[in-house]
Amino acid sequence: xxxGWELSAGDLExxxxxxxxxxxxxxxxxxxxxxxxxxLLKAGFRIRVLPFDQLEDADLVVAVGGIGAPVVGIEKFEKxxxxxxxxxxxxxxxxxxxxxxxxSEIGGSNAIEPLIAAAYAGLPVVDADGMGxxxxxxxxxxxxxxxxxxxxxxxxDEKGNIAILxxxxxxxxxxxxxxxxxxxxxxxxxFALAPMRGSDLKRTAVPHTLSLALKLGRLVLQARSRxxxxxxxxxxxxxxxxxFEGKIQDVSxxxxxxxxxxxxxxxxxxxxxxxxxxxDIQNENLVARRDGExxxxxxxxxxxxxxxxxxxxxTELLRFGFRVAVLGLAAPEQLRTARALEVVGPxxxxxxxxxxxxGGGGWYAEH
Amino acid sequence: xxxGWELSAGDLExxxxxxxxxxxxxxxxxxxxxxxxxxLLKAGFRIRVLPFDQLEDADLVVAVGGIGAPVVGIEKFEKxxxxxxxxxxxxxxxxxxxxxxxxSEIGGSNAIEPLIAAAYAGLPVVDADGMGxxxxxxxxxxxxxxxxxxxxxxxxDEKGNIAILxxxxxxxxxxxxxxxxxxxxxxxxxFALAPMRGSDLKRTAVPHTLSLALKLGRLVLQARSRxxxxxxxxxxxxxxxxxFEGKIQDVSxxxxxxxxxxxxxxxxxxxxxxxxxxxDIQNENLVARRDGExxxxxxxxxxxxxxxxxxxxxTELLRFGFRVAVLGLAAPEQLRTARALEVVGPxxxxxxxxxxxxGGGGWYAEH
Numbered sequence: 001x002x003x004g005w006e007l008s009a010g011d012l013e014x015x016x017x018x019x020x021x022x023x024x025x026x027x028x029x030x031x032x033x034x035x036x037x038x039x040l041l042k043a044g045f046r047i048r049v050l051p052f053d054q055l056e057d058a059d060l061v062v063a064v065g066g067i068g069a070p071v072v073g074i075e076k077f078e079k080x081x082x083x084x085x086x087x088x089x090x091x092x093x094x095x096x097x098x099x100x101x102x103x104s105e106i107g108g109s110n111a112i113e114p115l116i117a118a119a120y121a122g123l124p125v126v127d128a129d130g131m132g133x134x135x136x137x138x139x140x141x142x143x144x145x146x147x148x149x150x151x152x153x154x155x156x157d158e159k160g161n162i163a164i165l166x167x168x169x170x171x172x173x174x175x176x177x178x179x180x181x182x183x184x185x186x187x188x189x190x191f192a193l194a195p196m197r198g199s200d201l202k203r204t205a206v207p208h209t210l211s212l213a214l215k216l217g218r219l220v221l222q223a224r225s226r227x228x229x230x231x232x233x234x235x236x237x238x239x240x241x242x243x244f245e246g247k248i249q250d251v252s253x254x255x256x257x258x259x260x261x262x263x264x265x266x267x268x269x270x271x272x273x274x275x276x277x278x279x280d281i282q283n284e285n286l287v288a289r290r291d292g293e294x295x296x297x298x299x300x301x302x303x304x305x306x307x308x309x310x311x312x313x314x315t316e317l318l319r320f321g322f323r324v325a326v327l328g329l330a331a332p333e334q335l336r337t338a339r340a341l342e343v344v345g346p347x348x349x350x351x352x353x354x355x356x357x358x359g360g361g362g363w364y365a366e367h
Numbered sequence: 368x369x370x371g372w373e374l375s376a377g378d379l380e381x382x383x384x385x386x387x388x389x390x391x392x393x394x395x396x397x398x399x400x401x402x403x404x405x406x407l408l409k410a411g412f413r414i415r416v417l418p419f420d421q422l423e424d425a426d427l428v429v430a431v432g433g434i435g436a437p438v439v440g441i442e443k444f445e446k447x448x449x450x451x452x453x454x455x456x457x458x459x460x461x462x463x464x465x466x467x468x469x470x471s472e473i474g475g476s477n478a479i480e481p482l483i484a485a486a487y488a489g490l491p492v493v494d495a496d497g498m499g500x501x502x503x504x505x506x507x508x509x510x511x512x513x514x515x516x517x518x519x520x521x522x523x524d525e526k527g528n529i530a531i532l533x534x535x536x537x538x539x540x541x542x543x544x545x546x547x548x549x550x551x552x553x554x555x556x557x558f559a560l561a562p563m564r565g566s567d568l569k570r571t572a573v574p575h576t577l578s579l580a581l582k583l584g585r586l587v588l589q590a591r592s593r594x595x596x597x598x599x600x601x602x603x604x605x606x607x608x609x610x611f612e613g614k615i616q617d618v619s620x621x622x623x624x625x626x627x628x629x630x631x632x633x634x635x636x637x638x639x640x641x642x643x644x645x646x647d648i649q650n651e652n653l654v655a656r657r658d659g660e661x662x663x664x665x666x667x668x669x670x671x672x673x674x675x676x677x678x679x680x681x682t683e684l685l686r687f688g689f690r691v692a693v694l695g696l697a698a699p700e701q702l703r704t705a706r707a708l709e710v711v712g713p714x715x716x717x718x719x720x721x722x723x724x725x726g727g728g729g730w731y732a733e734h
Contacts, residue, residue: 093460160535163532164530165529165530165531166529166530167528168527168528169528180551181530181544184543
């Protein structure tokens with residue numbers, strides 16, 4: 001019996017856009033994966049989504065995605081079945097049949113990669129993820145934050161190399177070993193975490209995020225076609241605050257330990273004239289300061305969108321002169337607990353800042 | 368039934384010395400491993416050697432050793448059971464019980480590491496190896512040269528991390544992936560190759576090299592205690608040619624892609640006065656030129672020994688003023704075939720030189 005509902009090519013377009021918005025500047029570009037997934041649909045493969053409330057306790061679910069050189073923008077596969085091969089490797093190693101896939105990271109390209117692996121496998125993708133956004137490292141996903149073991153995990157590349165991390169000292173070691181293996185394999189690899197029970201996912205995953213990303217993308221596409229303002233549509237749907245509108249004045253960017261770090265300076269327009277917003281970046285947009293005062297920070301989402309089209313602007317595409325809106329969206333509750341903030345709060349990224357949660361939360365939880 | 372004969376603490380001292388001589392300047396320092404192996408003997412563990420002619424076709428043998436940052440001199444384990452853990456990981460992955468261990472590389476520290484793993488495992492170590500000397504990379508061992516699969520291979524560190532390379536595109540990918548994983552794990556890791564059948568080892572291994580290294584070490588120790596010349600004893604035993612005697616005039620050394628590369632210049636003494644020998648180094652001593660003319664090269668062994676004591680001088684210890692003898696020993700036949708020379712001949716190390724085999728071979732084959 002096939003479970004779940006099918007994604008169409010149009011859904012893939014909207015999902016990729018919504019995932020890019022939730023990528024908050026990072027997460028890798030989902031468009032290449034979208035093209036590949038669309039090709040698979042044309043070739044007769046099916047991509048099915050398993051509603052979160054249809055997840056069964058006994059389901060055995062593998063989270064897959066691309067992992068690579070942490071500098072953004074290169075999450076591109078040569079062959080396309082890397083995540084599938086990685087999933088089969090953990091399945092073989094564990095000795096139990098996998099019943100569904102899931103994303104670790106709905107923001108950016110890893111919203112799409114599980115769909116491709118699922119198409120090859122003939123399995124559905126659970127409507128949920130482990131971040132509700134994008135983060136740069138694997139220990140930052142809720143499955144690991146809430147104690148599910150990441151190992152045995154597997155990496156696979158397009159050349160036929162498969163590495164299984166069968167035992168790891170902790171989740172930081174998992175990240176470290178997987179990251180360098182992926183870089184070795186040619187900058188990027190398909191990555192699969194240890195199979196998780198449905199019962200454990202119910203406790204740890206951020207539910208409904210695949211359909212939320214899809215909804216968000218559809219909303220922006222519709223707003224464009226109806227000549228509505230995409231940014232206010234996104235804010236209205238999600239409850240995100242309009243943190244700023246302005247024109248990019250300066251972008252500084254450098255690569256530190258493989259991570260794209262930088263800062264963007266935005267001079268205010270409209271209601272924000274004579275004000276300046278600074279956004280610190282480490283792959284994702286991390287901390288927003290208005291006239292020196294912190295107004296939003298991780299794990300809350302700081303989304304920089306083109307002021308007119310609502311197109312999300314990834315950190316590597318930020319340029320002088322772009323007119324942008326900056327939205328702040330309350331993170332899912334799963335990222336706001338004391339335990340989670342140790343891993344994904346401002347201090348985990350090296351900022352000596354307390355986390356001041358944005359108000360207006362609830363979008364993730366309402367669905 | 369326990370198979371093989373037992374090694375004593377005295378044997379370990381001689382074996383470490385002989386292995387260092389066969390290390391031709393590289394292979395890592397065996398003395399730290401020797402101390403640990405000696406402690407194990409004191410604690411009641413046994414180390415047994417399985418004569419090559421007692422190897423059975425159905426034996427399942429795992430080659431283990433340390434792998435690490437290729438710069439020499441840091442092949443040191445923190446905990447001591449890393450190779451054992453790596454061996455158990457490939458055994459579990461393969462699902463068949465391992466019956467013996469073997470060295471990949473008798474030259475240097477990896478002569479000893481299998482003994483430590485074997486002590487923990489209660490298994491014997493086959494009297495053979497995959498190089499008859501030391502080489503810097505895993506694809507240079509005869510098991511892989513002659514087509515045995517290296518994967519599934521495993522790496523283990525002292526922190527509990529275990530990585531299984533379950534599938535590799537080729538043996539060069541095995542080397543690359545294993546090397547960076549090891550560096551990640553803290554510069555060094557225990558490494559185990561895929562289990563090999565006894566019948567395959569009979570076809571691919573260099574036999575008797577453990578006992579040859581032991582014999583060589585005993586010879587030097589005896590020569591010292593009897594005030595005989597250790598260098599001429601080594602030459603007499605092995606059939607090695609005395610290539611040069613002299614005083615080190617200059618040593619240049621740099622690290623290129625993690626490999627210790629360099630050159631040592633030696634001014635002649637005694638019969639070699641008014642002559643100069645240059646030895647190129649890439650971890651091991653690779654090419655010897657007398658007054659500009661190549662007189663020995665890989666895969667033949669170029670051994671630099673202290674002129675008085677016969678102590679092998681590893682490349683990182685070469686210093687101005689040392690008085691040394693340079694011996695050239697014909698490599699085992701397994702390294703001299705056309706197939707092997709593609710992997711371990713001068714061109715494999717970047718030298719545009721034909722391989723001119725040293726005469727006087729046969730030491731390896733006679734035993």
